[in-house]
Amino acid sequence: MRDRVPSSEAETALVGPSPARKGSRSPRLRAMTAPGVPVVLVTGASSGIGAAVTRRLAAGWRCELLLNGRDPARLTAVAEASGGVPLPGELTTPEHCRALAGRALDLAGRVDVLIAGAGVGWAGPFTEMPPDDIDRLLAVNLASVLHLARALLPAMVSRGNGYVVLIGSIAGACGVGEEAVYSASKAALTAFADSLRYEVRPKGVHVSVVLPGAVDTPFFARRGTPYGRSRPRPIPPEQVAEAVYRAVVRHRGELFVPAWLRLPARLHGVAPALFHHLAARLA
Numbered sequence: 001m002r003d004r005v006p007s008s009e010a011e012t013a014l015v016g017p018s019p020a021r022k023g024s025r026s027p028r029l030r031a032m033t034a035p036g037v038p039v040v041l042v043t044g045a046s047s048g049i050g051a052a053v054t055r056r057l058a059a060g061w062r063c064e065l066l067l068n069g070r071d072p073a074r075l076t077a078v079a080e081a082s083g084g085v086p087l088p089g090e091l092t093t094p095e096h097c098r099a100l101a102g103r104a105l106d107l108a109g110r111v112d113v114l115i116a117g118a119g120v121g122w123a124g125p126f127t128e129m130p131p132d133d134i135d136r137l138l139a140v141n142l143a144s145v146l147h148l149a150r151a152l153l154p155a156m157v158s159r160g161n162g163y164v165v166l167i168g169s170i171a172g173a174c175g176v177g178e179e180a181v182y183s184a185s186k187a188a189l190t191a192f193a194d195s196l197r198y199e200v201r202p203k204g205v206h207v208s209v210v211l212p213g214a215v216d217t218p219f220f221a222r223r224g225t226p227y228g229r230s231r232p233r234p235i236p237p238e239q240v241a242e243a244v245y246r247a248v249v250r251h252r253g254e255l256f257v258p259a260w261l262r263l264p265a266r267l268h269g270v271a272p273a274l275f276h277h278l279a280a281r282l283a
């Protein structure tokens, strides 16, 4: 479902490329944040898709960037290059999420856009998946998103303006073999986005979900299992970042990246038996 709605305050703040920004902003960000300039919190900003999103926003949108990731050195490097503020930290418990939201609000006074990019993978037979890995994956990929949204949405709703962009996955739309828990976490994000949109769209808050296929990032190396399919071929993270940018500034509700992935997702929805037959033959 696409979601195209009239311009909002944040879109009117789109005044073309922001000036080249070097060096992360000082803790005085709050005092320096102009009322019309959106404050964007990006999680997963220290690597891969989140880092590419940060670069895309810094290059093309007049906004203040608050950046979360775990690795302080990589996060600082992204912040230095984008002019964002690093807010390093884990997102594995509700307390972590509330603490991040609190730091962001304390620093900037508000968060207009939440881009929830932090995530981890796990591949292999579900029957062999260590229970702790199930909990860790669900905590980062799903629970952290819900808790961050829970902490930040009320103020967006009361201002009548805001954006939440979730990084889902084609795995959540179709299911992927030997990625059962990962697929479940991403399917839950899409369902969350669809449900939340009904609730907050009438109050001026947009919810988008971006569903990439395979993306060329450290994700696969970090999960310990390389990407093993010949297709779809991994795309550069910049392509996903472009979709995220479009989701925010053009208010798109759902974006597959690349766009043709919408077809298997729709086929899975309308003719699941045919989809499974074709998937088994093409695997």
Ligand SMILES: NC(=O)c1ccc[n+]([C@@H]2O[C@H](COP(=O)([O-])OP(=O)(O)OC[C@H]3O[C@@H](n4cnc5c(N)ncnc54)[C@H](OP(=O)(O)O)[C@@H]3O)[C@@H](O)[C@H]2O)c1
Pocket: 043, 044, 045, 046, 047, 048, 049, 050, 068, 069, 070, 071, 072, 074, 089, 090, 091, 092, 117, 118, 119, 120, 121, 140, 141, 167, 168, 169, 170, 211, 212, 213, 214, 215, 216, 217, 218, 219, 220, 222
């Ligand atoms: N790569 C793909 O093929 C693909 C496809 C579809 C969807 N996605 C989704 O895209 C998102 C970004 O993935 P990516 O490909 O960019 O992978 P990535 O390069 O491994 O980046 C993952 C990001 O999540 C952060 N993160 C992981 N665990 C965290 C935790 N416990 N607390 C806080 N932050 C944590 C990482 O922080 P540190 O680096 O500081 O540890 C990093 O910034 C994920 O949600 C992933 O599921 C990826």
